[in-house]
Amino acid sequence: MLVVANSVIEILLIWHQHRLPILLSALVVATIARLAIYTRQRRAKTSASPVPSSPIEKKAVELKPEWLPEYTTTLSPPQLNTDNHSEDDTNAVVLVARAKKGPKTVKGRKIQKKISTPAPTFDHKTDKIQALVFFQSLSGTTERYAAQFTKVLGEWTAGCEQSSSFLEPQTHDISYIEHDDYFISPPKAGVNIKYFYIILVPTYNIDTVLDIFIESLQETHNDFRIDTAPLSGLLGYSVFGFGDKEGWPTEEEGFCSQAREVDKWMARLTARKRAYPLGMADVKTEAEERLQEWRIGVQEALIELAEGRGLGEGVLGSGDPAESDEDDVEDVEGGSGEDTRVDDVEDLGTMVTSSSAPIPVDFTSYKKSTPKSKPTAAPKEMVPTTSPTHAALTKQGYSIIGSHSGVKICRWTKSALRGRGSCYKYSFYGIASHLCMEATPSLSCSNKCVFCWRHGTNPVGTTWRWITDAPELIFDGITAAHYKKIKMMKGVPGVRAERFSEAMRIRHCALSLVGEPIFYPHINELLEIMHKNRISTFLVCNAQHPAQLASLVPVTQLYVSIDASNKDSLRKIDRPLHRDFWERFCACLDILRNRRFEQRTVFRLTLVKGFNMAEEVRGYADLVERALPGFVEVKGVTYCGTSAAGSAGLTMQNVPFYEEVAAFVTQLEHELRARGLDYGIAAEHAHSCCILLADRTRFQREGRWATRIDFERFFDLYEGKVRGSRVEDGNVVGWRPEDYVGQDTPEWALWGNGGFDPRDARVYRKGKGPRKDGEVEEKRKRAALALEF
Ligand SMILES: Cc1cc2nc3c(=O)[nH]c(=O)nc-3n(C[C@H](O)[C@H](O)[C@H](O)COP(=O)(O)O)c2cc1C
Ligand code: SF4
Structure with missing residues (x-):
C-alpha cells in the first residue's frame, strides 16, 4: 500500500517538474500522426482513376428504401386545365375551362405585317359559299380530273349537313376566262355570296398558256395601282398540281413547280388564305388517291367556313399567323418566327444563337409575397396556371x-x-x-x-x-x-x-x-x-x-x-x-x-x-x-x-x-x-x-x-396476336427486341x-450549303487527330 502511494507521489512530482515538455511532445506526435493520415487519404484519392471503371458482371439490383417512390398525393378530379387547345375537335376530349384566372399569358408569336384588307366574315345564317374550280390542261388529264372533282364536290355539298350554306360548285378553264374577272378581285355577285377558289394545274417546263396565267398573278400582285392582296375578299383557296415523277422526280428537279408557283402567288394575292395545303400528285402513279385525300381536306376546310369558324388557326385572317412566305426557309431552319428557337430536347439540327432567351424566373417559389406563411399539407399543382x-x-x-x-x-x-x-x-x-x-x-x-x-x-x-x-x-x-x-x-x-x-x-x-x-x-x-x-x-x-x-x-x-x-x-x-x-x-x-x-x-x-x-x-x-x-x-x-x-x-x-x-x-x-x-x-x-x-x-x-423497327409487329406482340420468343424456365413470357426488328x-x-x-x-x-466531295472525310481525319489520346 505504502509502495503504491510512493509511486503515485513520484509520478506527480515528475509531472509537476516536466509537464510543459511532456505536453509539447504529445502535441507534436499527434500533429505528425494526423498529417500522415491526411496525406495518405489524399494520395488514395488522387491515385483513383479520374474515370472510375465499373464492374462488369451482371448484378442483382438492390433497390434501397429511399429510392422507392413516395407518393403523397392523389389523383386530381377528372378535369384538366388545358392550355391552348380548347377549340380542338379532332378527338372527343374533355375540355374544361381553366380553374383559375392566370396572369396575362405572353404568347410567343411573330408579329405579322399589317394586311390591308380585312378578312371577309361569313355569316352562316345568311351567306352562301360558291366554290369555283379552276383548271388548266394541255393534254386533257387535268381537265378530266377537274370534271370528276367538281362532280364529287357538288354531290358532297348537296348532301352534307351544311348543304344550305353551299351553292353548286362551278368549273372554269383558265384558258378561256378573262383573268381580270376572277384574279384581280373576286367576282361581283350578291352580297351574300362568298367565293372559295380551288385551282387544279399541271406543270410544263416549256412555254405554255400556264405561264401567262402565272405571270398575270405575279403582275397583279406587283401592280402599284392595285392593292397587293386584292383577292383577300375570298373565303379561302387551295391549289392542287399534277406532275410527272418519271421525268421530274423531285421538287428541285421541277416536280409540280408551276403548281407551287400558283400556290405562292395566290397566298400573296389573298393575304395568305390558303385553306388547305398545296396538294401534288404524280399522274403516273398516285393521282387518283392523292386528289381524293386532298378533296377530303378541302371539304373539311369548307365545313369550318360554313359553320362560321373561319379558316382555323394558322391561317391568316382568322387564326394564328403562322406563315410567312418571305421567311419561308427561315421559318423552318430556325431563322425567325415564333418557333425559331430550336429548343426541343430532340432537336439537334442546328446551333442557334437566339436572342429571345426564356423569361428569367425563380422557380423555387410561386408567389413572392408570402414568405412567412406556413407550408400547407395539401399537395400543390406542379405548374399552376398562375405561375x-x-x-x-x-x-x-x-x-x-x-x-x-x-x-x-x-x-x-x-x-x-x-x-x-x-x-x-x-x-x-x-x-x-x-x-x-x-x-x-x-x-x-x-x-x-x-x-x-x-x-x-x-x-x-x-x-x-x-x-x-x-x-x-x-x-x-x-x-x-x-x-x-x-x-x-x-x-x-x-x-x-x-x-x-x-x-x-x-x-x-x-x-x-x-x-x-x-x-x-x-x-x-x-x-x-x-x-x-x-x-x-x-x-x-x-x-x-x-x-x-x-x-x-x-x-x-x-x-x-x-x-x-x-x-x-x-x-x-x-x-x-x-x-x-x-x-x-x-x-x-x-x-x-x-x-x-x-x-x-x-x-x-x-x-x-x-x-x-x-x-x-x-x-x-x-x-x-x-x-x-x-x-x-x-x-x-x-x-x-x-x-x-x-x-x-x-x-x-x-x-x-x-x-x-x-x-x-x-x-x-x-x-x-x-x-x-x-x-x-x-x-x-x-x-x-x-x-x-x-x-x-x-x-x-x-x-x-x-x-x-417493325411497329405493326410490336403492336401485334403487345396485343398477343403473335407469340413472342422471350423464354424463362422453358415458358414463353413475352417478346424480345429481336421479335420486332424491321x-x-x-x-x-x-x-x-x-x-x-x-x-x-x-x-x-x-450562308450554308452542301459540302464538297472529300471535305467531310478530311474534317473527320483532322478531328480524329485532335482527339487522339
Ligand atoms: C413537255 C412536257 C413538259 C413537262 N414538264 C413537267 C415538269 O416540269 N414538271 C412536272 O412535274 N411535270 C411535267 N410534265 C408532266 C405534266 O405536267 C403531266 O403529264 C400532266 O399530267 C399533264 O397534264 P395535262 O394533261 O392536263 O396537260 C411535263 C409534260 C410534258 C409533255
Ligand atoms: S423523335 Fe423526332 S420527330 Fe419525334 S419529337 Fe423527337 S425530334 Fe421530333
Whole structure:
C-alpha cells in the first residue's frame, strides 16, 4: 500500500517538474500522426482513376428504401386545365375551362405585317359559299380530273349537313376566262355570296398558256395601282398540281413547280388564305388517291367556313399567323418566327444563337409575397396556371396539359410536313417525324443539366409531391393539343397535303420533351393507353429513378441519358439534386442490362466539348460494358443561347463539330471492339449531328444493319396476336427486341452516307450549303487527330 502511494507521489512530482515538455511532445506526435493520415487519404484519392471503371458482371439490383417512390398525393378530379387547345375537335376530349384566372399569358408569336384588307366574315345564317374550280390542261388529264372533282364536290355539298350554306360548285378553264374577272378581285355577285377558289394545274417546263396565267398573278400582285392582296375578299383557296415523277422526280428537279408557283402567288394575292395545303400528285402513279385525300381536306376546310369558324388557326385572317412566305426557309431552319428557337430536347439540327432567351424566373417559389406563411399539407399543382413557369413554358410554345404535363410540336415535325426531312429517328428507326408527338407527363426533373434548354424554366424536385392528373386525361389533353398544333400548320407554305392528312393520326410518342417522364406516378397506365391506341413509345429517362425504371412496362424503345462517364463529370454536367446520384445512375444501368431482352435499350450520349468528351471514351466503354444496351446514340450538344446556359458556363465553344463527334464515335467503337464487344457504327444523321452504334450480334442480318423497327409487329406482340420468343424456365413470357426488328437500314442512312432521305428536299440555312466531295472525310481525319489520346 505504502509502495503504491510512493509511486503515485513520484509520478506527480515528475509531472509537476516536466509537464510543459511532456505536453509539447504529445502535441507534436499527434500533429505528425494526423498529417500522415491526411496525406495518405489524399494520395488514395488522387491515385483513383479520374474515370472510375465499373464492374462488369451482371448484378442483382438492390433497390434501397429511399429510392422507392413516395407518393403523397392523389389523383386530381377528372378535369384538366388545358392550355391552348380548347377549340380542338379532332378527338372527343374533355375540355374544361381553366380553374383559375392566370396572369396575362405572353404568347410567343411573330408579329405579322399589317394586311390591308380585312378578312371577309361569313355569316352562316345568311351567306352562301360558291366554290369555283379552276383548271388548266394541255393534254386533257387535268381537265378530266377537274370534271370528276367538281362532280364529287357538288354531290358532297348537296348532301352534307351544311348543304344550305353551299351553292353548286362551278368549273372554269383558265384558258378561256378573262383573268381580270376572277384574279384581280373576286367576282361581283350578291352580297351574300362568298367565293372559295380551288385551282387544279399541271406543270410544263416549256412555254405554255400556264405561264401567262402565272405571270398575270405575279403582275397583279406587283401592280402599284392595285392593292397587293386584292383577292383577300375570298373565303379561302387551295391549289392542287399534277406532275410527272418519271421525268421530274423531285421538287428541285421541277416536280409540280408551276403548281407551287400558283400556290405562292395566290397566298400573296389573298393575304395568305390558303385553306388547305398545296396538294401534288404524280399522274403516273398516285393521282387518283392523292386528289381524293386532298378533296377530303378541302371539304373539311369548307365545313369550318360554313359553320362560321373561319379558316382555323394558322391561317391568316382568322387564326394564328403562322406563315410567312418571305421567311419561308427561315421559318423552318430556325431563322425567325415564333418557333425559331430550336429548343426541343430532340432537336439537334442546328446551333442557334437566339436572342429571345426564356423569361428569367425563380422557380423555387410561386408567389413572392408570402414568405412567412406556413407550408400547407395539401399537395400543390406542379405548374399552376398562375405561375411564371406556366407563362415561360407557354411562351416557348408548350401546351401545358393539366398541371404537370406538356406537349410541343417539334421542328422536325414541321420540317417533315413540308417534305424537308425527318429527324434522325427516321433514318435510324423508321419514325416519320410528321407522325410523331413529343410530350412529357412530368415537367419536373431531378437534374439541372447544363445543356438543358429549359433548366431555367422547368420545375425541379426529388420526390413527387404534386397534385396528380389521371393518365386518361393526360392522354386526351396531349393528343388534342398536338392535333391542334398540326392544324395550325395547314396554311403554312410548303406543307404537303398528304403528309398533313397522315399527321392527323399520331403513330409515335417521344416521351422526352423536358422533365422526367418516369417521375409521373401513373406512367405505366399512360404507356398502356398509348400502346392500346397503337402509338409506339420511345421513353428517355435520366437514370435517377431506379425503382420506377425497374417497374416500368416494356416500351418500344427505352433510353437512358448518359451525360458523363464518371461521377465527377456527371455531377458537373447534370447537376443532380439527389446526393446519391451516382449510385442511382449505376443501379439504372444494371436494371437496363437486366431488361435488355424485354425491349430495345439505348444509351443516349450528349457530347459537350470541355465537359464530357476528352479522355472519357474508356469511361463510356465501361458503362456500355456494364449495361450492354442494344444501341448507343451519340450526338453533339445543341447550343441554346439562353442566359441559363451561359450561367452554367456553356458557350458555342462547347458545341462539337460533327467531325469531332464522328471521331469520338470511331474511337468508342474501337474501344468496345478491343474489349470483345461487337458494336459497330450502323447509321448517321449528319443534319442532327447524331451517330448510331449498334450491337452487331442483335441488329445485323446477314451482314446488313437492321436498326429499323417493325411497329405493326410490336403492336401485334403487345396485343398477343403473335407469340413472342422471350423464354424463362422453358415458358414463353413475352417478346424480345429481336421479335420486332424491321426492314434493313436504308442505304442512305448507313454510316458514311449522311443520313438524309433523298426523297425529301434538303434546305440549307442561309450562308450554308452542301459540302464538297472529300471535305467531310478530311474534317473527320483532322478531328480524329485532335482527339487522339
Ligand atoms: C413537255 C412536257 C413538259 C413537262 N414538264 C413537267 C415538269 O416540269 N414538271 C412536272 O412535274 N411535270 C411535267 N410534265 C408532266 C405534266 O405536267 C403531266 O403529264 C400532266 O399530267 C399533264 O397534264 P395535262 O394533261 O392536263 O396537260 C411535263 C409534260 C410534258 C409533255
Ligand atoms: S423523335 Fe419525334 S419529337 Fe423527337 S425530334 Fe423526332 S420527330 Fe421530333
